[in-house]
Amino acid sequence: MTARAGSGHPGGSLSAADIITALYFQILNKRPANPRWPERDRFILSKGHCAPVLYAALAHSGYFPACDLLNLRKIDCHLQGHPDMHKTPGVEISSGSLGQGLSVSIGMALAMRLDRLPGHIFTLLGDGESQEGEVWEAAMAAAHYNIQNLTAIVDMNGLQIDGFTKDVMNVEPLPEKYAAFGWSTRVIDGHDFEQILDALEWSKATDGPAAIIARTVKGKGVSFMENKAEWHGRAPTVKEAEAALMELRGENPEGERETGE
Numbered sequence: 001m002t003a004r005a006g007s008g009h010p011g012g013s014l015s016a017a018d019i020i021t022a023l024y025f026q027i028l029n030k031r032p033a034n035p036r037w038p039e040r041d042r043f044i045l046s047k048g049h050c051a052p053v054l055y056a057a058l059a060h061s062g063y064f065p066a067c068d069l070l071n072l073r074k075i076d077c078h079l080q081g082h083p084d085m086h087k088t089p090g091v092e093i094s095s096g097s098l099g100q101g102l103s104v105s106i107g108m109a110l111a112m113r114l115d116r117l118p119g120h121i122f123t124l125l126g127d128g129e130s131q132e133g134e135v136w137e138a139a140m141a142a143a144h145y146n147i148q149n150l151t152a153i154v155d156m157n158g159l160q161i162d163g164f165t166k167d168v169m170n171v172e173p174l175p176e177k178y179a180a181f182g183w184s185t186r187v188i189d190g191h192d193f194e195q196i197l198d199a200l201e202w203s204k205a206t207d208g209p210a211a212i213i214a215r216t217v218k219g220k221g222v223s224f225m226e227n228k229a230e231w232h233g234r235a236p237t238v239k240e241a242e243a244a245l246m247e248l249r250g251e252n253p254e255g256e257r258e259t260g261e
Contacts, residue, residue, distance in 0.1 A: 001052045001070065001072040002072065002241075003235055003236045003240070003241035005061045005073040005074070007073060007081070007235050007237060008072065009049045009050050009052065009232060010219065010225065010236060011055055011157075011218040011219045011228070011233075012047060012081050012155065012232060013053035013215040014051040014171070014221055014222065015155055015157045015190070015218045015219070015223065016050055016053050016216070017056075017221075018191045018192075018196060019055050019124065019155065022197050023043055023057075023170075023228065024060075024061050025061070026200075027038075027201075028043060028122070029041045032063045032245070034071050034127055034160055035090050039118055039119055041120045042105075042119060042120075042122070043092065043121075043123075044082055044092055044093055044101045044104060044105050044121065044124070045124055046100065046129060046261055047095075047098065047101075048075070048083050048096035048098075049081075049082060049191065050126075051081065052072060054091070054219060055072065055079050055088070056069060058089070060089075063088075063089040064089050068181065071079055071206075081096075082096030084096070084176065085095070085132070088237055092108075092162070097111050098126070098129040098132055099132025099135050100134060102125060102139065103138040104139035105123040105139055105150055106147060106150065108121055109121050110120055110145065110147070112149060113147075121148045122148075122153060123150070123151065123153065124153045124154075126154070126157075126160070127154055127155065127160070127165050127171055128159070128160030128161070128165050129173070131132075133168070133229060136181070139152075139181040139209075142181075142209040143181050143209060144182075144184060144215070147192065150210070151203040151204070151209070151211075152178070152181060152209065152211045152212070153211075154211065154214060156190070156216060157216045157217060158218070159227065159228075159232060161230045161232045161233055162229070162244040163229050175211075182209075183208065183211045184203070184206040184210045185210045185211045186199050186212055187212075187215065188215070189214075189215055190215055192218065196217075200212070200240040218231065218232070223247060224243075224244075
């Protein structure tokens with residue numbers, strides 16, 4: 001998608017791919033044929049620049065045809081560079097201005113409480129995004145109002161556009177910070193499906209808001225992208241994309257599948 005568009009954010013999309021796969025194909029109570037079904041669970045992509053992974057999940061869940069994915073960022077397509085709730089089926093909020101997703105999620109959660117709706121809200125944030133002050137205002141409010149239908153997931157890949165998060169503005173220790181704000185907190189390997197699914201189910205049963213700190217790798221699965229800040233917002237060339245897809249499929253350059261671990 002990003003290679004075709006010539007722009008986009010592959011690194012953070014790959015670091016979040018396992019989390020979003022678990023949500024859309026195991027956890028979320030949804031109806032793709034009726035995206036505004038009132039009793040649905042909601043997923044909020046606060047780190048909206050990683051729209052490609054959300055679009056992929058929506059397409060393969062049945063919200064729109066998968067062939068639309070190849071039109072990412074085209075002026076006449078509904079798949080903009082950042083999610084748009086008015087154009088793309090299944091997108092809950094227009095996001096991309098970092099730091100706002102958790103606040104929006106709290107508003108949704110309080111509205112659902114008033115309307116006595118059963119859905120749960122899952123919000124995915126970046127660790128660089130967690131440098132925003134609004135995130136912590138929201139964290140304080142969620143605990144204050146004892147919001148029980150809210151899960152914050154932090155994609156902790158350690159990198160942002162300017163380099164390592166710890167060098168730009170260290171946000172650690174995130175688990176202790178969320179706990180101090182009154183959240184139930186768990187740290188997981190964000191690429192281990194057993195841990196991801198267990199944590200997501202756990203978060204739905206907590207008394208109050210829950211935070212999952214997912215340790216991930218930027219550019220996961222593509223060796224030349226992994227743990228490199230340059231792939232935050234750089235699209236691969238067609239040749240690089242072909243090499244990346246072969247690696248993700250477990251194929252060698254001759255097109256044969258590799259065996260073993």
